[in-house]
Amino acid sequence: MLKMKNVSKVYRTDTVETHALREFSLTVDEGEFVSVTGPSGSGKTTFLNIAGLLEDLTSGTYELDGRDISKLNDKERSNVRNEKIGFIFQSFNLIPELNIFDNVDVPLRYRGFKADERKRRIEQSIEMVGLGSRLSHLPAQLSGGQQQRVAIARALAGEPRFLLADEPTGNLDTNMADSVLDLLGEINAAGTTIIMVTHELGLADRAKRNIFVRDGQVSDGAPELHLASMAAG
Amino acid sequence: MFRYYLKLGTLSIRANPILSALMVAAIAIGIGACMTIMTVRHVMSGNPIEHKNDQLYHVQVDNWNPDDPYDDPDGAPVQVTYLDAKALFDAGRAFRQTTSFKTSRVIQPEGADARPFQEESRATTADFFTMFDVPFLYGSGWDRSADETLEHVIVLSRELNEKLFGGENSVGRTLMINDESFRVTGVVDTWNPVPKYYDVNNNPFEDPAQLFLPFSVAIAGNYDNSGNTSCWKPIPDGTGREGFLASECIWIQMWVELQNESAKQDYMTFLDAYVEEQKLIGRFPRPLNNHLRNPDEWMRYNEVVDDDVDVLLGLAVLFLVVCLLNTIGLLLAKAMRSAKNTSLRRALGASKAELFKQHVIEAGMIGVAGGLFGIVMTWFGLRGIENLYADYDFIQHLVRMDWSMVMLAVALAVVSALGAALYPTWRTCNITPASYLRLQ
Amino acid sequence: MEIGPIWRAMWQSKGGYLLIGLQIAVTMAIMVNAFAIMQERASKMGRPSGIDEANTFALASVAFKPDLDYQSLIREDLEMLRNTPGVINAVVTNSFPLRQGGWSEGLHREPGVGKSVSSSAIYFVDEHGLETFGMNLVDGENFTPAQVAWDSDSDDFWPATVIITQALAEDLFPDHEGSYVGNTFWFNDDNPANIVGVVERLQAPWPTWTGVERSMLVPLIRESEFSRYVIRTEPGRRDELMPQIEEMLSASNKERIIRSVETAADARKLAYLGDSSMISILTFVIGLLTAITGLGIVGLASFSVARRKRQIGIRRALGATKTAIVRYFMIENFIVSSIGIVIGAILAVALNIFMVQAFALTPLAWYVIPIAMLILWTVGQVAVAGPARRASNVSPAIATRSS
Incomplete structure (x- = not known):
């Protein structure tokens, strides 16, 4: 379903070559809830960017839903992002000038849905995250947890197969974080594959499977061990 | 999608009112200067027969x-x-x-x-x-x-x-x-x-x-x-x-x-x-x-058109160039400011082509506004010329704007604004989707 | 010493800076050339016409009844004009300086029709011309009444004596030394003219003519339905006498009309209207251009401050003083302006060379360039001062915030 094989990513400047991922291989099956952890600079964000088609890979193969991603042009890649992937960011990344409705509307516009179809999906997904009464609010009028819920609604509105979450609770207090994670659990239970990048140990427990990344590679061994050692270090 | 982009353009202009006003004013003044002289030249070089x-x-x-x-x-x-x-x-x-x-x-x-x-x-x-x-x-x-x-x-x-x-x-x-x-x-x-x-x-x-x-x-x-x-x-x-x-x-x-x-x-x-x-x-x-x-x-x-008019026209065109460089700079600054936004839209599935359309439509809106104000500026410019040369009985016949000039003013403004938008839009389209999404 | 790191930081986002630089460059090119044109026009307008402009006016008498005795009409008119209290003198002539319409002739050093060696504006006057125009006779003498001819009197149209300007004398006899009085030139194949006097200055009626300083007085009164009188009044009495004299002449003879009553000052205004308007337009253009470029700099600097808030906060946290932050932005603007100004100077000279060729303008004076440079540097520094101050007010605490 998501299949990375020997993926490498090298950032080059005039003087330095940084290997963010080296020979990275990973398969994620339909319906999984995978957490990706690792120390700062381990390459987990790069992994997420490549998985989400936000960046190109330097070498290796990446198949998503059986399609070889490296062969796609910009428009096709944009379409894949739009239709198959939903993003959730640490800092929510809502557009401040747009109200809740219009924020959720953004990916649907690029999808080319008709107006009534968009409306139905927006209302449905906002209802799902429990903000049905706030459609015309601006992001700044909502709490952090509510903003993240809107971001989740935006990610879900297009009914993606994958949800990529990057430290989704990093900017939230514990209560809000818990409710967001509960929501992610429900979404996963409904069949959406979730890959969540985080450095918080507690978060990783929520996932059904943990991946530990170090030095741009999936590290072998028991995740718990690494987590413990990381916590110690 | 066109209407959606019009809406986004309006929002963006409203979000940056001073900057947008500066761009519209720059285009309007540049167009006004050019069109004032072009109108006079158009009449002077006309062929009534x-x-x-x-x-x-x-x-x-x-x-x-x-x-x-x-x-x-x-x-x-x-x-x-x-x-x-x-x-x-x-x-x-x-x-x-x-x-x-x-x-x-x-x-x-x-x-x-x-x-x-x-x-x-x-x-x-x-x-x-x-x-x-x-x-x-x-x-x-x-x-x-x-x-x-x-x-x-x-x-x-x-x-x-x-x-x-x-x-x-x-x-x-x-x-x-x-x-x-x-x-x-x-x-x-x-x-x-x-x-x-x-x-x-x-x-x-x-x-x-x-x-x-x-x-x-x-x-x-x-x-x-x-x-x-x-x-x-x-x-x-x-x-x-x-x-x-x-x-x-x-x-x-x-x-x-x-x-x-x-x-x-x-x-x-x-x-x-x-x-x-x-x-x-x-x-x-x-x-x-x-x-x-x-x-x-x-x-x-017989060189009916006075040399001064050509000199002024040349300077007016350069003036427009300055106004456009000004606009390009401001658009670029704006594009850089909204880079995070752009980056997010890319992540949410906007292709480069869609972003290009969005920004070109926004620039077009600025251009149309600049053109319309440019017509007003031209009117003032022509009144200025008329006043300066009031002692020439004939001046009133040289400062008349016709429809072709009005259309030209708007067209020139839109083309100018789109031209000015090219480089900033190109920069915008090349913002990588991942670049601004983490921090800030 | 700070320039190095600032320059290297700027190089990272050169696109934006290049645009401001280019804008300043084109602004500079326009400004310099506009200055050059303004200067040329102003010096053109500053040339004296040679007549007592402040106290002179002119009017025309147009007779419409046939068989009028023009000679006695002119005699009566002149008598009346010269006896009017407040009038210094009056003369009947074909034109006067700044009027933009008149008579010119090609001149020859030898008798014959061949290529003329010079040309000159002709003013037909009598012995009162010198005083009426208020000219300064530098050599020789005024006409005697006997030298003044009426064109009905003789078959020989051209009188044999003339008074010419210094500039015409030099143009006609470039190798001559000493007094020009007594020299002879020819109007055409058989009309010699003997120079009896030289005046310091008297412009031709056409200010745009390259030979504008070349003119001459010819002692002749032309008899026709049309005569133009030029009247010089005592200082300050022109406006009072103008309507009075117009009415007097109108009333004296009903078989002609009086028209084209205008002062020499009116004529000057009209003659130089193109030049004075050009100066006004260019002044306005320079003002507007400076404002736009200044506002552009303000706008871009504000943006750059907004974008670099975090960076500024970090600098402040690391110990930069407010002054240091202001200086940073000022130096950055100075670098951009300087690059723009240097490119602008090159553009300005190129544009000027083109305009000199295409429109026969005079080349620009060197000092216009440093003046424009100074203006643009100042505009840049003033424009960036506001945003720079705002930058210096960014709190160092911003460095520790992550969002």
């Missing part, structure tokens, strides 16, 4: 000094002598032909306390009115026969008819001019060709003649030429008016109407033959140098 451009020809024959051309290096004189005007007119070899000159006449209105006044006049021939499509309010020009019989007939301008006869149909009425009685045959409707193509030697930008009377009557009555007279060969002492008429002095404008290219060639052959014949009696000492120039060519030959 465009539709007969391939039938009307100004006649030039070179009777000038063998040692000293009229115009370096070998330009022919821009007017003709009375000798040649008369000979060529009498030959009647063109479909229509007219000879004319500018003169001043004193009109003596009826009534004891009415004061005589002077008016700019044109001594010309019957064909003048048909050749130049002069519109008539009442009556018409005079018959060709009047030219031959020295009939004292006259055509008035609408303005003068207003002044003398209160605007009523004055055809058939008589008028005292320099103590001679003239009969009105027609009143010209509003007719103000800009430039005054039929006589560009004597200021192409002045009000047209207020009255027209037969050339033959003017010659017989020794009317002074109030336009330009140039001589190269002295008039023998003591020969008076006759000596002047027989001289090599040029002071008459001659036009012919030729219906097609072969007629033009025939007339050229005739002109050459005429000059060759005159050479036999000692005139025309210079090499054959005859020209038939149509109104377009004639106005360009």
